[in-house]
Amino acid sequence: MKHFLLALFLAINTLFAWSQQKQPKLVVGIVVDQMRYDYLTRFWDKFSENGFKKLVTNGFNCEQTHFNYMPTYTAPGHASIYTGTTPANHGIIANNWYEKETKKTIYCTFDETMKSVGSTGNEGQMSPKNLLVTTIADELKTANKTSKVIGISIKDRGAILPAGHQADAAYWFAGEDEGKWISSTYYMQELPKWLNELNQKNTANTYLQQPWQTLLPIHDYTESIADNNPYEEVFDGEKAPIFPHNLPALRKANKNYDLIKTTPFGNTILKELAFEVIKNEQLGKDKITDLLTISFSSTDYIGHQFGPYSVEIQDTYLRLDREIAELLTFLEKQVGENEFLVFLTADHGVADIPQHAIDNKISAGYFDEKKSFKKVNAALFEKFKVENLVANLSNYQLFFNHDLIKEHQLNLIEVENAAVNTMLAQQGISKAVAATSMKSAEFTDKIMGNVQRGFHQVRSGDVLFVLASGWINKWTKKGTTHGSPYNYDTHIPLLWYGTNIKQGVRTEQVAIADIAATLSVLLNIALPSACDGKVIEGLIK
Template identity: 35%
Template sequence: MAQVPLRSPLPHGASAALLLTLGLLSACASPPATPAKPKLLVFMVVDGLPMRQVLGYRDQLQPDGFRRFLDQGAWFANAHYGHAHTVTAAGHATMLTGAYPQRSGIISNEWVDPKTRGQVYNTMDADYQYIGNPTAPLAGTSPRMLLAETVGDVLRSADPAAKVIGISGKDRGAILPAGHKGTAYMYMGESGQFASSTYYMQSHPAWVQRFNAAKPADAFFGKSWSPVLPEAAYARSVPDGQPWQSNAGNGNRLPAVLGAGMDGPGPRFYGNILPSPYGDELTLAFARAAIEGEALGADASPDILSVSLSSHDYVNHAFGPESRLSHDHVLQLDRHLQAFFQYLDAKLGKGNYMAMLTADHGFADTPEWARTQGRDTARLPGAQLLAFANAGLGKTFGDGPWVTQLSAMGLLFDEALIAARGLRPADVYAEAKRVMLQMPDVAAAYTPDELAGQEPGAPLLEQMRKSWHPERAAPVQVIMKEGRLFGSRPVGSSHGTPYAYDTHVPILAWGPAWVGRGEVAQRVEVADIAPTLAGILGLRVPAQAQGKPLPLPLQRQP
């Protein structure tokens, strides 16, 4: 049998080229390797920051603050809260649980217990006290009121060596994102210190003691809050010193000197740090101390650091988001973020951590200014709502009062009076809804049957359902018309409605290996953050989560 001659070998260079080509083809055919988990997840919240402010000043931002997310990261142009009562505690409870208030139980910052009629604060727990600082009644000292688990809780259940730390100028901004198994530190407005509570530990670790012993808050005494840009750069914003801007605290004009008229640092001065750019600067200094003191991101177990920056909320409440003071505060914060990110780059390395930034709610423009722009706006005191409700119910059922208190967005009734008159509560609730809908400033009102229902409803009903917890919320919920500022504030602005100016917030992410890069235009919700971060960390989704993973740009990139 004739032998088949062997093929002549290829020249050496050609063989190498062929092997290289085959290797590249093989690599292209293989799925991309899953990146390692980030060693540190830095979760950031800017309290009271509407998305319109981030984009409105984009041309004036530093290259590595907010623009790190906008230019180098993934950002969601149409991110909203899905619930109706958009306040600080409800927002902070939603972010890392993925659960709306109907499941988290955090229906507001404070509310009235429908059964006992006692005042409730969202993170109150009389069994625990602040460490080294006085604890006022109803102070936030533990996550007991939170009925949902966070991403950090899931992480620490899966890996007890992982660390989860929450830091904020407000107790609720620290405690709620830290969850049940993390550790929270909050700013003490009377002492200028950061403190935890006895829920977490009996005494502070050495690094916290060193930070507080150095009295870093005192360094801001006599410092001036001055605009970072020339006057012409603020032409798009409302000038200082308007009659509808609060003149308390540090005043309503820049430059403003912290501690002006005071003999030295004390409780009044420490309280005035938060409504200034120095509140965020101090909070980020404590965050750096936590990274160093706890060696965050330094081992094989991923860690979570949640930092909620509270100052912008105070600024917007006092002056309104349309003000030059708020405009400048965003630019000041942008510089603080840039310095913090550059610290993280040097400390951990860019490929070892990811950052995500959001807000707990947006903000309405100040009504008095909005009216100068031709908008239909008004301030609506709660007493006016109560009086209208009782006058209407009195015509049907006789002398009351039938509605005794307001709780968050709801009406609480004199249930004993209802029983004494032989009335069915459902009939009184239905009549209260009818009466409320006759009030010119009311957009919608809902009864317990509607709120507990499962059938699809109008957008406002769906939002209100997500804010309503049957054991904690008042039975009849009321939604004001757009542009109404509900509450007793005579100046400044607020939030708390289901409208876009309060629901539309940033969701910004950076960490190329985990999120990719680019703008996402489709509507997403803040409840989607928790499932997304759980996936990145290789964890199960928190049990009560109602969101879905964000459509990250990374998923669309080849």
């Protein structure tokens, strides 16, 4: 009893101490789309002293931070970071998913009731309505309505989901022939004056008028494979995936302003937007904590096209390191040293290009979803004599046509089991499980536990499957992707820096949900509604 009372006393004292701490004037949440943890160590010697190195050496580094679900995609990643839970609860099960009720594929942030602001197209028909729980941003706004919350990204989902339901604004980039920052009527009826002025400067055009050359002499990129190799995709109109990339000549064939997304300069224009948001919205200028969420998307576009061992991806991170350094310097001048808190993480990692892995004697391969879809429907027809029992195959899931199952009075579990066995018989699939099992059993091993935590009982499919390690859903042998429950897709950086953050390192594993739980304590606000994360030990002063 004495030990219990002592532990209770210490816990209460700790919570009281946290509640009395100085609050940051501004929290900046940085997500680097597709950043694997090993990029920090591989490129370390080429980083400057004031970017990633400053965050690591002067802040707190959670070295073993992992996503604990699949599929590891952009939308679920951003939602999980800021809600403190997994797709099983927050409902963002993919970037796009098959909706059972309408029998159509929907986009994670699409909202037909909204209109674009700053654009004549439909790129602004967006909102966070599909996000089923609250975010740390929502809890900050609930605690104090005068707190400002703004989300920015090249991608709409990278801006909208982190900022939550009560955000003051979210801005993203409209490409093709527009080349400007836009928003949605969910947040406002017109863009602020300062953003119109920034759009008129059109710095994206300036960057696209020059070639993309390496930041350092190309022979210094010793951490990467040869620049000219058979594994990378080329830009349309380019004969080989090599430096320099002639952006002015490539614009027309690559959808004009869309091209900047697949260059480091997409990160540059986002950094410039961040500066303008902080200045013009007066973030961090009073005692009430504000929140700015920044998601750097170009790292993802470049990673998909060129892969994790390319000169292009290394050059992108060396340049991003300089952008981070500029952002930290700007925050110190604009908000004040020790007056802001920054955390930097990623929404997922990425697999090696399978053909590159195969050529280096690593097990890998390519899975063809279209062929698999036909195979499983053929097998089910042979057994049940009903055509098209599988309505959709996407996001490592099979969705059944339940109307046909009812019409022909089939036993759902028998159909599930037949589909599971058919999937397991296909090369490249390591695991398959029925939704009935997902609902009735608890999986404790890492891989199947990740599958279960990504399974939403209403939105997810009838059979879920996992590809073998190194395998990806892709028909071409150039470029790569992500989505698996394996370490190359789940292990990401988590760096903390600023107000109330200790200098240190945590080597024990941290789950992505722990970010929101830790922020709730640092900001002395309620946990997001479905948050199941834990406060990271040893991080808070």
